[in-house]
Amino acid sequence: MKKFFIGFAVVSLLIAGVLSYFASGDPDGLDKTVEDTGIAAHAQEHPFAGSTFADYALGGDDKFTGLAGVLGVIAVLAVSFSLFWFLRKKTPSTDSADR
Amino acid sequence: MHMSDGLLNAPVSIAFLAVAAVGVGFALVKARADLDDRTAPMAGLVATFIFAVQMINFPILPGASGHLLGGALAAILVGPYVGALCVTIVLVVQALLFADGGLTAIGANVTNMALIGTATGFLVAVALRKLAERGKGGLAAVAFVSAFVNTVVAATGFIVEYAIGGVGGVEIGKVALLMWGLHALIGIGEGLITAVTVTSVAAIRPDLVYLLKGNRKPLEVRS
Numbered sequence: 001m002k003k004f005f006i007g008f009a010v011v012s013l014l015i016a017g018v019l020s021y022f023a024s025g026d027p028d029g030l031d032k033t034v035e036d037t038g039i040a041a042h043a044q045e046h047p048f049a050g051s052t053f054a055d056y057a058l059g060g061d062d063k064f065t066g067l068a069g070v071l072g073v074i075a076v077l078a079v080s081f082s083l084f085w086f087l088r089k090k091t092p093s094t095d096s097a098d099r
Numbered sequence: 100m101h102m103s104d105g106l107l108n109a110p111v112s113i114a115f116l117a118v119a120a121v122g123v124g125f126a127l128v129k130a131r132a133d134l135d136d137r138t139a140p141m142a143g144l145v146a147t148f149i150f151a152v153q154m155i156n157f158p159i160l161p162g163a164s165g166h167l168l169g170g171a172l173a174a175i176l177v178g179p180y181v182g183a184l185c186v187t188i189v190l191v192v193q194a195l196l197f198a199d200g201g202l203t204a205i206g207a208n209v210t211n212m213a214l215i216g217t218a219t220g221f222l223v224a225v226a227l228r229k230l231a232e233r234g235k236g237g238l239a240a241v242a243f244v245s246a247f248v249n250t251v252v253a254a255t256g257f258i259v260e261y262a263i264g265g266v267g268g269v270e271i272g273k274v275a276l277l278m279w280g281l282h283a284l285i286g287i288g289e290g291l292i293t294a295v296t297v298t299s300v301a302a303i304r305p306d307l308v309y310l311l312k313g314n315r316k317p318l319e320v321r322s
Contacts, residue, residue, distance in 0.1 A: 004307075005140055005141070005144060009144060009147065011151075012144070012151040013151070015148075015151040015152055015154070015155065016151035019154075019155055020151075023154060023155045023156045023157075023166075024156040024164035025164075026158060026162050026163050027162075027164065028101075028156060028163070028164050028166055028285075029164075029165050029278065029282050029284075029285050032162070032163040032281055033277040033278050034106060036277060037269040037273055037277065038267060038269065039261075039265065039266070039267045039269055040106075042106060042266040042267050043104070043106060043201075044103065044104040044105035044201070046199075046201060047104075047198075047202055048195070048198040049198050051196075051198060053196055053197055054197060055197065055198060055199070056197050065154075069151065069154055072150055072151075072154075072192060072193075072196060072197065073151055075192050075196060076147045076150040076188060076189060077143055079188050079191075080142065080143040080146035080184075081139070081140065084130075084134055084138075084139040084140075084142040084143050084184075085139045085143075087127070087130055087131050087139070088131070088134035088136065088138070089135050
């Protein structure tokens with residue numbers, strides 16, 4: 001059981017840390033839509049556009065995309081695991097434990 | 100599908116912040132029943148996986164790409180309420196840490212991808228549950244279809260929001276045509292990723308696939 005969870009985490013790390021270098025840099029469906037229609041001209045710069053890891057890079061250098069990805073994986077895992085562990089029913093439940 | 104700030108006017112941005120807050124609050128309350136010592140770690144890993152896969156933009160046309168939204172994937176694996184929270188966490192981390200997706204736009208982004216996408220994916224998957232229980236091929240087909248529909252309907256969320264309070268006065272038909280056309284293609288990618296992921300989990304740990312639990316949740320129509 002632990003093996004599965006560790007494997008799942010490793011897959012996520014590899015995707016964010018390695019496969020991310022092969023991602024397409026073209027605009028996604030929504031960005032393409034707003035660019036082609038001119039709506040994008042109204043887009044405001046992100047308040048954190050100058051932050052360290054903005055755009056999945058390190059100080060704007062996307063040689064470090066994998067590092068940003070790994071950091072993001074750790075951040076999402078920490079936040080989500082904490083929240084879900086806190087929210088869970090305390091009894092390790094089976095169906096019969098539902099009340 | 101993360102919109103920047105400034106594409107929707109302020110009142111509509113705020114209205115969708117409220118919609119998202121209500122929806123996420125509801126999911127927080129309902130998620131408890133689906134989380135235990137086994138499913139809570141799984142839910143954390145599903146959120147993490149969605150974050151990772153969202154980094155991988157795949158080409159759909161020359162000059163355009165798409166990425167996983169993850170609503171159907173999350174709903175099939177951990178249920179609609181926990182699933183909506185998974186996608187919400189991903190969107191919040193992306194906006195705060197990676198400047199991906201605007202801050203005033205986060206309400207609309209959560210509404211589209213976390214709430215509409217997950218709910219749609221779940222409803223389609225539940226409607227097709229009989230097929231999903233028939234084996235690997237059936238599960239793959241259900242995952243593909245629910246993910247495809249989740250993508251197109253989430254895209255429709257943006258069209259509706261732009262129609263209500265979009266900035267720039269672009270004709271809504273033009274926006275709709277582009278959004279639907281591009282997201283029909285992206286939906287194929289979303290469907291394939293979701294099918295591969297869900298069938299892989301089901302092959303190793305079928306007990307961790309929410310859709311296959313044949314279970315006892317209050318939302319259930321049958322049983």
